[in-house]
Amino acid sequence: MIESRHPDDAAIEVNSLYKTYAGKNGVLNEALKSINLSVPRGAIFGLLGPNGAGKSTLINILAGLVIKTSGNAQINGWDIVQDMRRARGSIGVVPQELNLDSFFTPRETMELQAGLYGVPQSQRRTQEIFEALDLEDKADVYARSLSGGMRRRLLVAKALVHSPPVVVLDEPTAGVDVELRQSLWEYMRELNRAGTTILLTTHYLEEAQGMCDQIAIINHGEIVAQDSTAALLARLDRKEALISVDRDIDNLPDDLKRVGIEARITGKRVILIRFSPSQVQMGQLLDAVRVAGFHITDLSTRDTDLEEIFISLTTNRPDGPLHSDIIDPRTDPLETSRSHRQPCNGAERI
Ligand SMILES: Nc1ncnc2c1ncn2[C@@H]1O[C@H](COP(=O)(O)OP(=O)(O)O)[C@@H](O)[C@H]1O
Numbered sequence: 001m002i003e004s005r006h007p008d009d010a011a012i013e014v015n016s017l018y019k020t021y022a023g024k025n026g027v028l029n030e031a032l033k034s035i036n037l038s039v040p041r042g043a044i045f046g047l048l049g050p051n052g053a054g055k056s057t058l059i060n061i062l063a064g065l066v067i068k069t070s071g072n073a074q075i076n077g078w079d080i081v082q083d084m085r086r087a088r089g090s091i092g093v094v095p096q097e098l099n100l101d102s103f104f105t106p107r108e109t110m111e112l113q114a115g116l117y118g119v120p121q122s123q124r125r126t127q128e129i130f131e132a133l134d135l136e137d138k139a140d141v142y143a144r145s146l147s148g149g150m151r152r153r154l155l156v157a158k159a160l161v162h163s164p165p166v167v168v169l170d171e172p173t174a175g176v177d178v179e180l181r182q183s184l185w186e187y188m189r190e191l192n193r194a195g196t197t198i199l200l201t202t203h204y205l206e207e208a209q210g211m212c213d214q215i216a217i218i219n220h221g222e223i224v225a226q227d228s229t230a231a232l233l234a235r236l237d238r239k240e241a242l243i244s245v246d247r248d249i250d251n252l253p254d255d256l257k258r259v260g261i262e263a264r265i266t267g268k269r270v271i272l273i274r275f276s277p278s279q280v281q282m283g284q285l286l287d288a289v290r291v292a293g294f295h296i297t298d299l300s301t302r303d304t305d306l307e308e309i310f311i312s313l314t315t316n317r318p319d320g321p322l323h324s325d326i327i328d329p330r331t332d333p334l335e336t337s338r339s340h341r342q343p344c345n346g347a348e349r350i
């Protein structure tokens with residue numbers, strides 16, 4: 001394995017990176033606009049962004065497959081241009097596209113790749129990688145007869161041939177079945193525990209939220225946020241409560257309007273309120289409802305999730321969208337509240 005240039009170098013460091021593709025009719029497409037990114041060693045880092053945001057462009061520049069327009073990038077301290085050989089030796093990339101040569105078997109593919117990276121025979125670990133990825137059964141069949149899931153596994157195997165300290169996966173689970181998704185993540189976590197830095201791109205928010213300890217959000221070729229997953233989630237400081245009461249509500253209690261960011265009547269007897277947990281306690285909200293003469297019959301709350309942060313950062317709405325604007329049932333406050341109902345006997349339960 002290639003050592004890092006200095007012991008304290010980041011796994012990936014990207015500075016003022018630009019990429020402009022020359023499009024049709026001379027129209028330029030600015031795929032990356034001054035990207036700055038730092039991936040600490042030992043992280044499972046998520047690069048999250050919608051289609052066309054520039055994720056693959058960035059990954060492919062790091063992999064040496066796309067030529068940057070300007071700026072620079074280092075892998076474990078090795079510059080992708082000046083120290084190209086060592087930079088490439090430090091990174092293993094699983095591309096988004098299933099680009100395999102169909103006339104080779106997985107075993108031959110691995111041998112070729114090992115040769116390409118100059119891995120000595122004694123250090124080749126094809127068998128071990130195949131076992132970990134459950135590829136042994138298919139090791140000697142032509143790649144063209146492999147299923148999509150098996151091809152994806154082989155691409156992962158190929159990226160690991162030279163035991164790279166940094167592994168990058170570009171949308172590895174798009175179109176992949178749940179079982180493979182889980183086994184892939186298990187294996188990535190195992191590699192990570194053994195010291196490998198993992199960078200993955202995804203447009204699945206849940207995946208990033210569940211897998212990554214740090215996340216950068218990219219949109220239109222720009223990094224719009226980079227933080228620990230926890231800090232990113234705390235950033236919006238928003239909570240939502242649904243308060244059910246014992247009689248029809250004609251007017252919202254004034255105190256409630258005062259303490260909440262937003263309050264509205266969502267059913268005859270249900271109030272939806274958004275508030276900042278750092279500013280307002282649940283008890284204040286409940287008191288405001290009681291003071292107005294209502295008895296509370298039910299209460300449910302919901303924390304912010306990455307989806308809201310993502311939407312608020314990738315749309316130009318400074319206050320973020322209302323949950324009710326999101327059609328996805330997973331984020332519908334009413335849907336969510338069904339699965340998170342909490343009993344309420346008037347005491348504060350939060
Ligand atoms: N080879 C290419 N030639 C021209 N434009 C490209 C090429 N690859 C990507 N692009 C454009 O660059 C932008 C970013 O694409 P990409 O990096 O693939 O985004 P993502 O991986 O986040 O979906 C898009 O507008 C895409 O159309």
Ligand SMILES: [Mg+2]
Nearest residue numbers: 055056096171
């Ligand atoms: Mg892509």
